[in-house]
Amino acid sequence: MIGFEVETLIAILLGVARGATPLVFAAIGELITEKSGVLNLGVEGMMLVGAVAGFIAVVATGSPTLGFFAAMLAGALLASLFAFLVLVLHTNQVASGLALTIFGVGVSAFFGLGYIGTPIKGPQAIHIPVLTDIPVIGPLLFGHDIMVYLAFVLVAATAWFLSKSRWGMILRAVGESHHAAHAIGYPVVMIRFFAILFGGAMCGLAGAYISLIYTPMWAENMTAGRGWIALALVVFATWKPGRALIGAYLFGGVTILQLNVQSLGVDVSAHLMNMLPYIATILVLVLISRDETKIRLNAPACLGKPFRADG
Amino acid sequence: MGKLKAALVAATLALGTTAAQAEEPAKFGFVYVSPIGDAGYTYQHDLGRKAIEEKYGDKIKVSFVESVAEGPDSERVIMNYAKSGYKAVFATSFGYMNPTLKVAKKFPKVAFEHATGYKRAANVNTYLARFYEGRYLVGLVAGKMTKSNVIGYVAAFPIPEVVRGINAFTQGIRAVNPDAQVRVIWTNSWFDPGKEREAADTLIGQGADVLNMHADSPATIQAAEDAGVYAIGYNSDLSKFGPKAHLTASVTNWAPYYVKRVEEVMNGTWKGNQDTWDGLKEDMVQVAPFNDAVPQDVRDLVEKAKADIIAGTLHPFAGPVKDNEGKERIPAGSTMSDGDMLGFNWYVEGVVGKLPN
Numbered sequence: 001m002i003g004f005e006v007e008t009l010i011a012i013l014l015g016v017a018r019g020a021t022p023l024v025f026a027a028i029g030e031l032i033t034e035k036s037g038v039l040n041l042g043v044e045g046m047m048l049v050g051a052v053a054g055f056i057a058v059v060a061t062g063s064p065t066l067g068f069f070a071a072m073l074a075g076a077l078l079a080s081l082f083a084f085l086v087l088v089l090h091t092n093q094v095a096s097g098l099a100l101t102i103f104g105v106g107v108s109a110f111f112g113l114g115y116i117g118t119p120i121k122g123p124q125a126i127h128i129p130v131l132t133d134i135p136v137i138g139p140l141l142f143g144h145d146i147m148v149y150l151a152f153v154l155v156a157a158t159a160w161f162l163s164k165s166r167w168g169m170i171l172r173a174v175g176e177s178h179h180a181a182h183a184i185g186y187p188v189v190m191i192r193f194f195a196i197l198f199g200g201a202m203c204g205l206a207g208a209y210i211s212l213i214y215t216p217m218w219a220e221n222m223t224a225g226r227g228w229i230a231l232a233l234v235v236f237a238t239w240k241p242g243r244a245l246i247g248a249y250l251f252g253g254v255t256i257l258q259l260n261v262q263s264l265g266v267d268v269s270a271h272l273m274n275m276l277p278y279i280a281t282i283l284v285l286v287l288i289s290r291d292e293t294k295i296r297l298n299a300p301a302c303l304g305k306p307f308r309a310d311g
Numbered sequence: 312m313g314k315l316k317a318a319l320v321a322a323t324l325a326l327g328t329t330a331a332q333a334e335e336p337a338k339f340g341f342v343y344v345s346p347i348g349d350a351g352y353t354y355q356h357d358l359g360r361k362a363i364e365e366k367y368g369d370k371i372k373v374s375f376v377e378s379v380a381e382g383p384d385s386e387r388v389i390m391n392y393a394k395s396g397y398k399a400v401f402a403t404s405f406g407y408m409n410p411t412l413k414v415a416k417k418f419p420k421v422a423f424e425h426a427t428g429y430k431r432a433a434n435v436n437t438y439l440a441r442f443y444e445g446r447y448l449v450g451l452v453a454g455k456m457t458k459s460n461v462i463g464y465v466a467a468f469p470i471p472e473v474v475r476g477i478n479a480f481t482q483g484i485r486a487v488n489p490d491a492q493v494r495v496i497w498t499n500s501w502f503d504p505g506k507e508r509e510a511a512d513t514l515i516g517q518g519a520d521v522l523n524m525h526a527d528s529p530a531t532i533q534a535a536e537d538a539g540v541y542a543i544g545y546n547s548d549l550s551k552f553g554p555k556a557h558l559t560a561s562v563t564n565w566a567p568y569y570v571k572r573v574e575e576v577m578n579g580t581w582k583g584n585q586d587t588w589d590g591l592k593e594d595m596v597q598v599a600p601f602n603d604a605v606p607q608d609v610r611d612l613v614e615k616a617k618a619d620i621i622a623g624t625l626h627p628f629a630g631p632v633k634d635n636e637g638k639e640r641i642p643a644g645s646t647m648s649d650g651d652m653l654g655f656n657w658y659v660e661g662v663v664g665k666l667p668n
Contacts, residue, residue, distance in 0.1 A: 010516075011512065124537070224504070
């Protein structure tokens, strides 16, 4: 067996950040949606739509920035469809969310048909002269792509928004008791609508991270289930943004670790190793669920319940 | 109501007869497991389909259905072809095996061709390419081009087909560079660009400077391009995903086989119960054009080995071959049989680690 070298360690840590970043975006988006009391299971579908929209935009314009904006727009657009269904037509949120995922898979495949195998040049990792060149710490702190940093900013902003800002508290109030919030005079449906849109935009961004940076290409179903992991992360994090970040990095870390163990030739079943990230997720979910108060204190009380102004 | 029904039946019958009387082009159907795209496994099959169209033009009508899931969905598609008067159906994925046989039983007059399977019938043939011959040749390139002597391999599932590819590749590498070793990462998925990317990045992080893969996305090539190391493609020429990184690729060329089988169906000489396993000799396996970075002596080496394999004087698994625990598996003077190759379940010397089972 070959010993770990510093370069290997740096490569592992950079890989963890790349794997975790799309999960952070999608999980934060879903977290805001759920905090408003709406459960949107369409994360995977919105990610795919974002991935294909971002990709098409980059092929058309050559600008990754426009690509990310197009992805957010597409994700939000699909989310608005969901919002219309659950907020106006009062459809079942679980069924509508599942339908959204199936729809997103199909519609992204349809629009992406002409783009399969088209190569693009995605945005590269940043390189700040002097700083990035510092051994070990340089690449770890200053050697990621811009979205990795934005993910941290997003988490900090979301944490602040939810706990400190007026609108954040209103959002939580709507999620905790929509009737009370309505009685005080807050526009419940409107707030939920924007929360769903925000969730869609973040999922779109997560998808675009995969199709523009992680693996710069378009292929059907390329998110390969990461939307579901993001959904699980929200519960895993007990609806706290900081914990969602930790969860995403933990998941990314276990994934990369198992790949490293495999390639070093350690005698452990690859199947078992591949299960590890999922086992870790389930384990934490079980541990959290044991503590009932934790769930009860943080889970929005009105999560998944439809709201009728007259009710 | 009764009259209307009778009229409808008559109309349908009349339509049917006119259609049958007109000289209709013979119809051939293809079933694809993934979208055609412009690179990869299904793309190569579609090139074969286009070769038939080019050759026969208006005399035949060739249709295809892409992204057909293995299992019941594929049975419906195959059944639909057979019912609609198609002369032959090409089912191009392993998981279409049982659906193909099931439909074939009901339509004994239709010719069925199933890629990569092992069950045949009076009207079902199977065909497969000797991918491993191509893997051996690109292994020679990898062995010559590596400087770190660590070569990475992103692999889908630990099944004999994939293991055979890893071993043939390693045999090629070790033929020119006995110090090199191959490290394998299993993704347990035929298609997960994200995971393939992670696996490729991991291998590069551990010092691999040439990568090869057995999975359906070009993520490995992209990872190599971004990291400034080399990579080797599979199925299709993937150079556009990494113009600097892509050294060459082992490519599958189904066209000659498809043209041959269609010709047989057209002139009535097609027979079932045949198994085809063609390679470099029949041009079913090819090596993609080389990157400028590959020096002339390496290209010559590949050409020479290719000629020797075609002539039968070189076999990627000619003894003595040891497994990676040092046990002799193929004694000197003998070569591995086709049957043993089809069931490959051990690593040759030079591959790091233990095969998952």
